[in-house]
Structure formats: structure tokens, C-alpha cells
Amino acid sequence: MADKNGFFDLSKSTLSRRTALKGIVAGAGLALAPGFVRYSQAQSSAPIKIGFQSHRTGIGAAYGRWYEKTSAAAVKAINDAGGISGRKVELVIEDDGTDPARGAEVVGKFATQHKTDIVFGTLFSHVVIGSAPAAGENKIPYFVVSEGHHVASTKLNRYVFQPGITDVKSQIQSMAPWIAANAGKKVTQIFPDFAFGYDHRDYLPPALKAQGADVIAQIAIPPTESSFTKYFPQIPAETEVIYHVMVGPAVLTFVKELGEFYGSQRPQLFGFIDSLEAVDINSPGLEFLDGSHFWEGSPRYAQPDDSAAQKAYRAAVGIDDNGAAVGDPKDVSTAAHMFGCWETLYVVKKAMEDAGYKGPEDRAKLVEATEALKEFAEGPEHPQGPKTFNGKIHQCFGIQNISKVEGGKLKVVHKTKIEDGLYEPEGDYTTQAL
Amino acid sequence: MHFGPHLLLAALEGLVTSAVLALTALGLSLVFGVMRIVNVAHGEFFMLGAVLAWAISTAISGHPAVGFVAALVIAPLLVGLVAFLAEWLVLRRLNYNPEGTIVATIGMLYIIQQLALTFYGPEARPVEPPLNYRILLPWFGYSGYKLSVIAASAVLLVITWLVLTRTKIGLIMRATQYDRETAQAFGIPVERVYAGVFAIGAMLAAIAAVLIVPISQAHYLMGQDPLLLSFIVVIIGGLGSLRGTVVAAILIGLSDGIVSVFFSPTLAKIIATLVVAMVLVFRPQGLFGTAAR
Structure with a gap:
């Protein structure tokens, strides 16, 4: 192809610095213009x-x-x-x-x-x-x-x-009557040694006191702890209920070691499911939990009286009737919180x-x-x-759910009312x- | 609980800690003793052992003991292979330069940890113990498996000691540790010894992890505590001293168990760190170490 006008011949170029500058400015203006239009729409779309x-x-x-x-x-x-x-x-x-x-x-x-x-x-x-x-x-x-x-x-x-x-204060307040009436009056608390645990430490004793029950021991465990047997001797022998709230990767160890320590001679157990969120309740060593009770924000296992909204929610998130990921029964969700x-x-x-x-x-x-x-x-x-x-x-x-471990599932046995959990601001x- | 049973429980818990710690720290001590390398990634080899143990025991169906035994054999071998490759790809290229290898092993720490997070995930996963036997004492129950961990660890320590003192491989390793250049002059393939020692050190950590994983689950961050405690043990016992490592592990494990049962786990950590500081001040070479030449 002939280049008669020398258009592409750089050696003959008459492009001056001024022309080049103009071109750059014009180009920049063109490039900005649509952007400006787009920006004016940003508020709405x-x-x-x-x-x-x-x-x-x-x-x-x-x-x-x-x-x-x-x-x-x-x-x-x-x-x-x-x-x-x-x-x-x-x-x-x-x-x-x-x-x-x-x-x-x-x-x-x-x-x-x-x-x-x-x-x-x-x-x-x-x-x-x-x-x-x-x-x-x-x-x-x-x-x-x-x-x-x-x-x-x-x-x-x-x-x-x-x-x-x-919040924890409201949860504890609404469940304390049930604990005192159904589990026992002498309660030992085991909780993680940081803010979340302190809510339990501070609000359970007064809530139970109001129901005629007592917290007889409080055991704080560092959140990064990986072995728990060493804490169990601090649990008083007269304990009727162990109230446990543990979080973090070692919760399974916690429950297993509790099982090894007590065997079948255990006190009643009331726990926050936080202890076992994302953990299969049928994991080896957890047989010990059979018959114990848990708080659940939202039930992990599908319940017979689930509303249509609950069913639709579970389907949208992708969890099955056992609260595990659809298609992977080992991938247990954190249903009580999420x-x-x-x-x-x-x-x-x-x-x-x-x-x-x-x-x-x-x-x-x-x-x-x-x-x-x-x-x-x-x-x-x-x-x-x-x-x-x-x-x-x-x-x-x-509302709060209290669930019982029965046949390897969590079954809701009590639902609290909104009023049970209200307190003075x-x-x-x-x-x-x- | 009365004082006697309480102390017994504390001692048992302490011995389990000691048993696992001794194996892990021995690996670290061996690598330092022979190669003069501070392996910051040691805890991650521990974690890798536990994660692989989970993978292997889940892949094998049947009685949990079958999967566990398979894990006890295969997981350390795989970890040893990873360590061998890391030694060959990284440490050898740095000519085992002390500062360079510290930085390189810190890098390995993050790489292994993040790979575990990517492929294994953030969950803590359990491995079924090979035996589910609960020993019933008059005052409390205790896991039969935990007692078997103590026994297994003791056996493994004796084997390691025999290998180091009674076999030709041990002799070569000790010769390399004693004087690298002379060993080389006598025809010992020092680089191959280094690769082997690095792999064996990682394998010891992996074995310890497989033993502990039925008690505390596999988790991608589980390597941090063993690393810290291993350093404490190795510093107290004397870098490169097998006897010192074992004695220090039992000391730290028991005091950790007893102090944390009777007082608080935090106090146990404080005391361990204080002991390290005291040892560094008054006996920098460690209780059983020999002064640096």
C-alpha cells in the first residue's frame, strides 16, 4: 500500500509539540466525558x-x-x-x-x-x-x-x-427459668476467657438467682486452649448442672474430655450450641452429649413444625435437614447463628x-x-x-430455642417468648x- | 477433688504433654544440632502430620485402628518427603546460611499454613482414636488412649536414641554434627546427611502430631504452640542434646500439667518462659548442651 502523503513516515512528520499537546488534551477530554456522564448516574444505579x-x-x-x-x-x-x-x-x-x-x-x-x-x-x-x-x-x-x-x-x-x-443477656434471662426448673439448681459455668464469655459470667448468676438457683463455680478457659481435662477438677462435686459455652476449634476436645472425665456419672449438661457449631453432633466421642440440652438461635436440624419461610431459607442457603451443606453431610453449618x-x-x-x-x-x-x-x-x-x-x-x-440431643439429632423442646428476654435499657x- | 487424685490427674496430663513435646522438640533439636539451622517451620510440619493423618484415616474405611495405623506410617513419610524437597529446593541453595535459613523457614511456615487453609479448610476435624477405652479410676475417668500415647512416645524415643548411638547412620550424623569439614574429609556426603536429618526432624514432629490428633483435632493453626514449646524445651535442654531435650520436655510438660491444674495455665506459660530466661542468663548452652566451639 502506497503512502503517498507520507502519512506514516515519521521522518517527514510535521507534528509540533503544540499540536501534540492539543491532541492529548482533546483525547483526555473525550475519555473523561463518558465517565462524567456515568458518574452522574452513579447515585441511582x-x-x-x-x-x-x-x-x-x-x-x-x-x-x-x-x-x-x-x-x-x-x-x-x-x-x-x-x-x-x-x-x-x-x-x-x-x-x-x-x-x-x-x-x-x-x-x-x-x-x-x-x-x-x-x-x-x-x-x-x-x-x-x-x-x-x-x-x-x-x-x-x-x-x-x-x-x-x-x-x-x-x-x-x-x-x-x-x-x-x-444478645447473650437476653438469651440467658429467657432461658434461666427453664434451666432452674428442668436441669438443676446448682450450676457450674465453664466459659471462654474473653468478652463473650464474660457476658455469660456476668448475666447468668443474677438470672438464675431470680429463679432460686445458684452458680456455685465459674471456670474461665483461655480461648486458644487445646486441652481441658486439667480444668475439670475445679468443678465442685455437688454440681447438678454444667453450663458450658466454648468457642473455637478445640470444642470437640472439650466435650470428649468431659465425657472421659465423667463417663455416665455426669451432672446435667446445658450448653450453648456455640460449643458445637460447625461440628457434627455424631462425631466420635460426642455420644456423651446424648440427652443433654443446648441453646440454639435457629435450630440446626429441620423441625416438624418448621414454617414455610424457614424451609425456603434453608433451601436458599443450601443446608439439608441435618443442618449440613447440601451434598456434603460432613460440612456442618453454624445454623444457630448464621x-x-x-x-x-x-x-x-x-x-x-x-x-x-x-x-x-x-x-x-x-x-x-x-x-x-x-x-x-x-x-x-x-x-x-x-x-x-x-x-x-x-x-x-x-425467641430462643432449647434443644435436646436425642438419637443423634437436636430436637427443639422449648421455645421462649420475646417478653422473657426483655430487660431495662x-x-x-x-x-x-x- | 482431694489432693492425691488431683495431683495424679495433673501428672497424667503433664506426661501426655511431655510425651508429644519430647518427640516434637527432638526433631527440632536434631535439625539444629546437625545442621545448625533454626527451623521456624517445624510447627507446620507438625500441623501437616495431623492434617494428613485426618486425610488418610478418613480415606480408609473399616475399624478406626486400621486408618490410624496407616496414618501413623504414611503421614510422617509424606511430611518427610515435603521436608526433603524443601531442604533441596530452598535450604541447600542458601548454603545453610544461619540468617538466610531463618527467613526461609519463616516463609515455609506461611506457605505450608496457607496451603493447609486452602486445601484442608479452617475447620478443626477429628480423627477417631484407635482404641476407645476409658480407664475408670475411683475419682475420675481417664482416656486409655492418652496413656497409650505416653507409651508410644517412650518407645519411639528409645528407638531414636538407639539409631543415633548404635547404628552407622547415627554415627555419620554425629560425626557431621561434631565437625562438618572433617566429616566431609572422611568421605561423608554431608549434603545428603543434611537432607536426611531435615526430613527425619520433620517426621518426628509429624509422628507426634499423628499421636496427638485423636485427642485434639487437626487444625491449620495447631503448629504454633508446639513450635513455641519446642523452642523452650530445646533452649532449656541444650541445642542438639538428645538427653537434654527429653529431660527438658518432661520437666516442662509436668510443670505445665501440674501448675495449670492447681493454679492457672497462664501461670504455667509464664514459669516456662521465665525458666528459659534464667537458663539463657546462667547457662546459655542449656542444661545438657556443650559450649559452642
């Missing part, structure tokens, strides 16, 4: 970004994985139904290593780098407590699914909410739509809209059951400045 602070690694990793699965299922359900105010929802996941210092960094990263609309999803109480100040400083709403009492204690700040799962992720995301949706939320500049409006919520009806958005919400303490209240977040 860009996805809502939810920063998910996940325990991908560290002692909370099993929970983190299932919290991610549940949240992904909820986001899919929300998006399939049109998203939040017509905008798609997108999860941005960061690993906090189940570590409070890392957690605070992750919250900062969401606020300044990913520029997410909110932060969501934390379980372990020490991470929540460590991260909450960062959420307050960055003025980014922080929706946790932690069940600790720290949010409701009003010791955190106005940006922290727990609308999808009840429903909170599902429900919290629907609360976020409701609050954002109430607030007419457009973007990060509306975060204060979102906080106020969340505080204005009063109750959540049982249904597809709240499959665990009905809840009330106290905007002053940023905490929801709901200890403060009021709404008086804090936004």
Missing part, C-alpha cells in the same frame, strides 16, 4: 456496597465461611427481588483474621479505600469491640451479628447495630429504603432510620421468628451526636 468483615482465618474461620454463604444467599435473594431501592447489592469481603486489631484496620479500609456504604457481618465479640471505635471515627454504620451484649450495653457507639440476632446475617441484611434493606438512602453522604440518615425500626414480622425476611427492635440500644429481641445511643 451503582450497586450498594456492603463491606463484609469476615472471619476467614483465625479461630472464627468455620463461622466466617458459613456467614459468607448465608450472606451471599441473602444478597442473591435481595438482588433477584430488585435489590435495595432498585439498586443491586454487592458484598466486598475482607478477612479480619478473627483479630481485633486487624478488625479495626478492615473497617478503616472499607470506609476509606473500598468506600463501602456500610460494614457488616462480624461475629466474635472481641473483634466487634476492637472494630467499633473505627466505625465511629469513620462514621460508617456497622451492623454486627455477634450475639454479645456489648452493643446493647450502649458502651460502643451510635454507628454500631445488632438487629439480626439477640440466620442473623440473612435477617440483618433485610433490616439494612428496610432501613435504607426508609431513609431514601443514596450514598455515603446519607449514612447519618441510615442510622436514624435504623433506630426508628420497631419490629420485624416472622416471614421470608425473618425466618428465625418475629423480633422487636429497641432503637435506643440498637438491639433486637426474639442500660443507656441510650440516640443521645449521642452523629
Whole structure:
């Protein structure tokens, strides 16, 4: 092909510096223009970004994985139904290593780098407590699914909410009457030596006292402990009920060693399923738990009276009737807690739509809209059951399940009422400045 | 519980800790003694042993003892192979430079840990013990398997000692430890000895892990405590001294068991660390170590 005009011949080029500059400026302008148009639309059609602070690694990793699965299922359900105010929802996941210092960094990263609309999803109480100040400083709403009492204690700040799962104080208060009436009056507590355990340490004794029962010993165990037999001699011989709440990878060892220590001559056992979340109840060594009782937020095993919403929720998340992943019976879920992720995301949706939320500049409006919520009806958005919400303490209240281990399954034997778990607010977040 | 039974329980728990610790620390001590390498990835070989034990025992059906015995044989061999490759691919290229190998083994620690997280997952998974026998004492019950761990560990320690002192392989290893250059001059293939020692050190950790895994499950972060305790044991016992390692492991294990039963586990860790500090101040070569030449 002939190049008659010397168009491609660089040696004959008359391109001056000025022309080149003009070209660059014009090109840059062209490149920017569509971007500008796109940006002006961003307010209405860009996805809502939810920063998910996940325990991908560290002692909370099993929970983190299932919290991610549940949240992904909820986001899919929300998006399939049109998203939040017509905008798609997108999860941005960061690993906090189940570590409070890392957690605070992750919250900062969401606020300044990913520029997410909110932060969501934390379980372990020490991470929540460590991260909450960062959420307050960055003025980014922080929706946790932690069940600790720290949010409701009003010791955190106005940006922290727990609308999808009840707190330990309320759980204990609503179950204490059942424990005193059915399990025994002399209770020894075994709990992890950090914030979540302290909620149990502090709230069980008064709750039992009110029912005429007593806590006769309290044994704190470091959360990283891997062997437990050495703690058992501290359990007084007259103990009628061992109340156990353990978390982390060593829970199986804990129960097995308890079994070896006591054999069939054991006191009654009442535990929080936290001890065995993500652990198959039929694992070798756990036969010992047969006939004992557990708290469950949402039942792991499908119950005969499950609502249609509960069934739909289980199918959406992908767990079978035994609470394990569909297709992998060994992959047991953290069913008692993870429903909170599902429900919290629907609360976020409701609050954002109430607030007419457009973007990060509306975060204060979102906080106020969340505080204005009063109750959540049982249904597809709240499959665990009905809840009330106290905007002053940023905490929801709901029903608790007490389940018995029977024939290798957990069978719900008692459901508490919402009123059983209500207590006087200890403060009021709404008086804090936004 | 009365004092007597209480002490018995404490001692039993302490002995189980000692048994596992002795094997793990011996591996670390051997690698340091012969190769003069501080292997920071030692705990991860321990973890790898436990994770592989889970994989092998789940793959084999039938009586749990069959899967366990298979794991006890295969898992350490696989871990030894991994260590052998790591030695050949990494440590040899660094000419066993002390600082370089520390950094390299820290790297190995993270690589092995993250690979375990990726392929094995974050769950703690149980391995069924080969025998489910509960020994019933008048005051409390105790796991028969735990007692068998103590016995198995004692047997393995004796075997290691015999290999080191009574066989030609042991002689070659001791010669290399004593003086690398002279050994080389006498025709000992030092590099091959190093590769072998590194693999054997990792295998000892893996065996300890297979023994402990029916008691405490396999988890990808389980290598951290054994690493720390092994360092404590090796420093107290004297780097490279087999006798020192075993004595220190029993000392640390028993004191850990007894102090944590009667007082608190945190105090037990404080005391162990304090002992290390004291040993470093007053007897830097360790209780049974020989002063550096």
C-alpha cells in the first residue's frame, strides 16, 4: 500500500509539540466525558456496597465461611427481588483474621479505600469491640451479628447495630427459668476467657438467682486452649448442672474430655450450641452429649413444625435437614447463628429504603432510620421468628430455642417468648451526636 | 477433688504433654544440632502430620485402628518427603546460611499454613482414636488412649536414641554434627546427611502430631504452640542434646500439667518462659548442651 502523503513516515512528520499537546488534551477530554456522564448516574444505579468483615482465618474461620454463604444467599435473594431501592447489592469481603486489631484496620479500609456504604457481618465479640471505635471515627454504620451484649450495653457507639440476632443477656434471662426448673439448681459455668464469655459470667448468676438457683463455680478457659481435662477438677462435686459455652476449634476436645472425665456419672449438661457449631453432633466421642440440652438461635436440624419461610431459607442457603451443606453431610453449618446475617441484611434493606438512602453522604440518615425500626414480622425476611427492635440500644429481641440431643439429632423442646428476654435499657445511643 | 487424685490427674496430663513435646522438640533439636539451622517451620510440619493423618484415616474405611495405623506410617513419610524437597529446593541453595535459613523457614511456615487453609479448610476435624477405652479410676475417668500415647512416645524415643548411638547412620550424623569439614574429609556426603536429618526432624514432629490428633483435632493453626514449646524445651535442654531435650520436655510438660491444674495455665506459660530466661542468663548452652566451639 502506497503512502503517498507520507502519512506514516515519521521522518517527514510535521507534528509540533503544540499540536501534540492539543491532541492529548482533546483525547483526555473525550475519555473523561463518558465517565462524567456515568458518574452522574452513579447515585441511582451503582450497586450498594456492603463491606463484609469476615472471619476467614483465625479461630472464627468455620463461622466466617458459613456467614459468607448465608450472606451471599441473602444478597442473591435481595438482588433477584430488585435489590435495595432498585439498586443491586454487592458484598466486598475482607478477612479480619478473627483479630481485633486487624478488625479495626478492615473497617478503616472499607470506609476509606473500598468506600463501602456500610460494614457488616462480624461475629466474635472481641473483634466487634476492637472494630467499633473505627466505625465511629469513620462514621460508617456497622451492623454486627455477634450475639454479645456489648452493643446493647450502649458502651460502643451510635454507628454500631445488632438487629439480626439477640444478645447473650437476653438469651440467658429467657432461658434461666427453664434451666432452674428442668436441669438443676446448682450450676457450674465453664466459659471462654474473653468478652463473650464474660457476658455469660456476668448475666447468668443474677438470672438464675431470680429463679432460686445458684452458680456455685465459674471456670474461665483461655480461648486458644487445646486441652481441658486439667480444668475439670475445679468443678465442685455437688454440681447438678454444667453450663458450658466454648468457642473455637478445640470444642470437640472439650466435650470428649468431659465425657472421659465423667463417663455416665455426669451432672446435667446445658450448653450453648456455640460449643458445637460447625461440628457434627455424631462425631466420635460426642455420644456423651446424648440427652443433654443446648441453646440454639435457629435450630440446626429441620423441625416438624418448621414454617414455610424457614424451609425456603434453608433451601436458599443450601443446608439439608441435618443442618449440613447440601451434598456434603460432613460440612456442618453454624445454623444457630448464621440466620442473623440473612435477617440483618433485610433490616439494612428496610432501613435504607426508609431513609431514601443514596450514598455515603446519607449514612447519618441510615442510622436514624435504623433506630426508628420497631419490629420485624416472622416471614421470608425473618425466618428465625418475629423480633422487636429497641432503637435506643440498637438491639433486637426474639425467641430462643432449647434443644435436646436425642438419637443423634437436636430436637427443639422449648421455645421462649420475646417478653422473657426483655430487660431495662442500660443507656441510650440516640443521645449521642452523629 | 482431694489432693492425691488431683495431683495424679495433673501428672497424667503433664506426661501426655511431655510425651508429644519430647518427640516434637527432638526433631527440632536434631535439625539444629546437625545442621545448625533454626527451623521456624517445624510447627507446620507438625500441623501437616495431623492434617494428613485426618486425610488418610478418613480415606480408609473399616475399624478406626486400621486408618490410624496407616496414618501413623504414611503421614510422617509424606511430611518427610515435603521436608526433603524443601531442604533441596530452598535450604541447600542458601548454603545453610544461619540468617538466610531463618527467613526461609519463616516463609515455609506461611506457605505450608496457607496451603493447609486452602486445601484442608479452617475447620478443626477429628480423627477417631484407635482404641476407645476409658480407664475408670475411683475419682475420675481417664482416656486409655492418652496413656497409650505416653507409651508410644517412650518407645519411639528409645528407638531414636538407639539409631543415633548404635547404628552407622547415627554415627555419620554425629560425626557431621561434631565437625562438618572433617566429616566431609572422611568421605561423608554431608549434603545428603543434611537432607536426611531435615526430613527425619520433620517426621518426628509429624509422628507426634499423628499421636496427638485423636485427642485434639487437626487444625491449620495447631503448629504454633508446639513450635513455641519446642523452642523452650530445646533452649532449656541444650541445642542438639538428645538427653537434654527429653529431660527438658518432661520437666516442662509436668510443670505445665501440674501448675495449670492447681493454679492457672497462664501461670504455667509464664514459669516456662521465665525458666528459659534464667537458663539463657546462667547457662546459655542449656542444661545438657556443650559450649559452642
